[in-house]
Amino acid sequence: MSESSAGVVVVGAGLGAIRLAENLRTNGYVESITLIGAEAHPPYDRPPLSKSVLLGKDDRVDLKPGDFYGEHGIELRLGERVTAIAPDDKTVTIERPDDPAHSETLRYDTLVLATGLAPRAFPGADPDLAGVHLLRTYDDAVALRSEIDAAQTAVVIGAGFIGCEVAASLFTRGLSVSLVEPAQTPLAAALGTQIGALVARLHTDNGIDVHAGVGVSELIADAGKVRAVKLSDGTELAADIVVVGIGSTPVTDYLDGSGIALAAREDGGGIACDTTGHTSAADVFAIGDVANWLDDSGKPKRVEHWNHTVEQASIVAHQIVGGDAVTASVPYFWSDQFDLKIQVLGSPRADDDLHIASDDGKKFLAYYSRDGYLTAVIGAGKVGAVMKTRPKLQTRTPISEVI
Secondary structure: OEEEOOOEEEEOOOHHHHHHHHHHHHOOOOOOEEEEEOOOOOOEOOHHHHOOOOOOOOOOOEOOOOHHHHHOOEEEEEOOEEEEEEOOOOEEEEEEOOEEEEEEEEEOOEEEEOOOEEEOOOOOOOOOOEOEEOOOOHHHHHHHHHHHOOOOEEEEEOOOHHHHHHHHHHHHOOOEEEEEEOOOOOOHHHHOHHHHHHHHHHHHHOOOEEEEOOOEEEEEEEOOEEEEEEEOOOOEEEOOEEEEOOOEEEOOHHHOOOOOOEOOHHHOOOEEOOOOOEOOOOOEEEOHHHEEEEOOOOOEEEOOOHHHHHHHHHHHHHHHHOOOOOOOOOOEEEEEEOOEEEEEEEOOOOOOEEEEEEEOOOOEEEEEEEOOEEEEEEEEOOHHHHHOOHHHHOOOOEHHHOO
């Protein structure tokens, strides 16, 4: 076992990690910055994986050119996994999957946890069953893309954002696609059933076979390869490819024995943080999909959106090194499905009151409200209308002033 030291160590080498490192350097941090990533690839953007990468328009979308890291004094340790953290000693233990007998202890002054999520596999499925895919990493996307040309049918299990995007991409690539969702509509948990019905209409109108309100009982195989998907109502769907998009879980196994507190599962799970990313351990922060920050009302909240990660990285960099204070912005996320950009500005809940402002059968605009006040706006193909609502979401605005 060897030992070395570092200033800021980031566990994870994705969007949050690179934005944190960039913010640190911009704000004058001159000590060592080390990013430790379990994947062999340098930091890349994940949203294109389910869209342009599957469509063959892009390959891996790296977040920075290769020379960026050397020029900014950022050490990338790729293909390595942190297996333990000792906050009292300010060390992390690192192993390489290809050499598990060797481990290294790396010291830190400040530690940032940005390990993201792991996709859930279909319960009870043979992990070696050919034709069944999860989609979280670049390698996942390449494996799925490599099978598209030889396939005719696909079933996507789960109609969240990833499932809807993958279904649209596979159909655009020429496959006959079925989208299966046990809830009443796609995106029901995130956006409510009324908007979910409009998203279902978008997919149906574009040729997707949508099965909502029904689960999957079995993956049917033939000679070690998936052949069909059997639904809980007895329907059997032909499937050369199955993509499982039934959610993800925060990657926190390396924290066992560290004493770093985790958030309760009913609060979203992940690593428990205060309002600015501090964990229960001194000089340890968490950002991105794995981090469960307290919101302005003091409630724990874990958010899985690109912009949220970028903002958290900026806030934590400010905590570490100072610099310009960061003001929280209005939450924003988007999803590209077929030729429409679906945008959400604000913090909608599925049980909010919904007010549909316009709907031409394809494009739509709607507002969410709670207790009489605007909470969010959603638009499909309505970029300008969504963005001009931002000022009203920055203050407490009665819904009556909007509709």
